[in-house]
Amino acid sequence: MKRTIFVIGLGLIGGSLAKCLSQSNKNHVIGYDIDRKTIEFARMNGIIHDVSTDIVMTAKEADIIILGTPITETIEMMYTLDTITYDHDVILSDVSSVKKPIIDAANRLQNRKIQFVGGHPMAGSHKKGITAAKGHLFENAIYVLTPSKSCQSSPVEQLQEVLMDTKSNVVRLGANEHDEMTGVISHFPHLIASALVQQAKKWQDTHEFIPKLAAGGFRDVTRIASSSPELWQDILYHNKQKMIQLINDWTEEMTALKQMLHENEKEQLTSYLEQAKDYRDGLGAKKKGAIPAFYDLYVDIRDQTGAIASVANLLAEESVSITNIQILEIREGIMGALRLTVSTKEEQQKSYQVLQEKGYDLMLEE
Secondary structure, three states: OOEEEEEEOOOHHHHHHHHHHOOOOOEEEEEEOOOHHHHHHHHHOOOOOEEOOOHHHHHHHOOEEEEOOOHHHHHHHHHHHHOOOOOOOEEEEEOOOOOHHHHHHHOOOOOOOEEEEEEEEOOOOOOOOHHHOOOOOOOOOEEEEEEOOOOOHHHHHHHHHHHHHHOOEEEEOOHHHHHHHHHHHHHHHHHHHHHHHHHHHHHOOOOOOHHHHOOOHHHHHHHHHHOOHHHHHHHHHHOHHHHHHHHHHHHHHHHHHHHHHHOOOHHHHHHHHHHHHHHHHHOOOOOEOOEOOOEEEEEEEEOOOOHHHHHHHHHHHOOOOOOEEEEEOOOOOOEEEEEEEEOOHHHHHHHHHHHHHOOOEEEEOO
């Protein structure tokens, strides 16, 4: 008998989960979204098996309910689902990137038929909405689970079994530690990126040429500032205490840097930059628990048609799997750099040898 999975909210994350889970013959996936165009797209493209027009009635049929809605709406929906009379146990989960307010709400639920397992698939895209949904979006990504206080072990294990289809790396974390860590490596960097863009915008009043120079490193470091403002406002609001703490930490960090520059402390500044480089270069270099390793290779290429495809085809012919590819510091009509990421040291060395033999200029990131 198939599991009935009800996905409420078919944006990028909810839609990608629905698309992935619907590919298993063990699942019957039903979708709901307030946008009729989204629902129609999901139905016509096989992202879901069936459409829900009544949340309450569909929830009663479901074995697993996944909330793919923004955090504020997710909490409201949890209380709505809490009022339903179920004739069987239901696993309820979410995809929110802030877990403390979600788990606090889950711990207030009264319905004993609901087993709440918070979830956060740590993957995304620069695109949004159902049209950007991909069944492989979560492959090799971290998928965090945060069970509520009253949740038993069996529902967590059942959800983990379902999520095996995503090919993600499932880890269990407490809500508070999750929010601290994602605050440091995801939420706060978004604030910094937005602040850097705002600073550049203000300096444009003095130097009109700034937008033309704002390429390469500036574009890379501020890329995330292009994400949905509404979505990020919701995330930052619900993790605001962590954000305030990190802003205070950052202010102290900048004060220390300012002092080094003011006092011309060259050795201290060099040491500071070296420590940052060493830590950054070591990120992901070795597999740690469920976190996959990655190895980078930089390739100089001409800015011309087919340049990227040529590199990719050469490696494909040698059965090298590229897990990520990024274009760095492209200068129109001259040269650009590709950062290729592979999952093993052996593939990194093999890629280097193959491309070097073809005359490419290369650099390995050790």
